[in-house]
Amino acid sequence: MESGTHHHPHLRERIREAGGIYEWANDVLIRIAGPAQLGDGPGAPCTHCGRTRVEHVERDGVLYCPEE
Numbered sequence: 001m002e003s004g005t006h007h008h009p010h011l012r013e014r015i016r017e018a019g020g021i022y023e024w025a026n027d028v029l030i031r032i033a034g035p036a037q038l039g040d041g042p043g044a045p046c047t048h049c050g051r052t053r054v055e056h057v058e059r060d061g062v063l064y065c066p067e068e
């Protein structure tokens with residue numbers, strides 16, 4: 001497992017290295033659900049529904065509000 005402190009240079013390269021959009025999205029989901037690192041973690045409410053990010057459904061790299 002990679003450490004949460006690992007820095008990634010470019011998003012597109014990260015997607016490529018991860019083996020595609022689905023693997024990348026899974027990695028994103030893990031980071032969203034993990035501890036906050038950049039001040040934009042689970043504590044920040046969604047501007048659409050007011051819920052935290054961890055309560056959202058991630059699909060194809062996009063976050064969807066849970067009530068949609």
Ligand SMILES: [Zn+2]
Nearest residue numbers: 046048049065
């Ligand atoms: Zn939302």
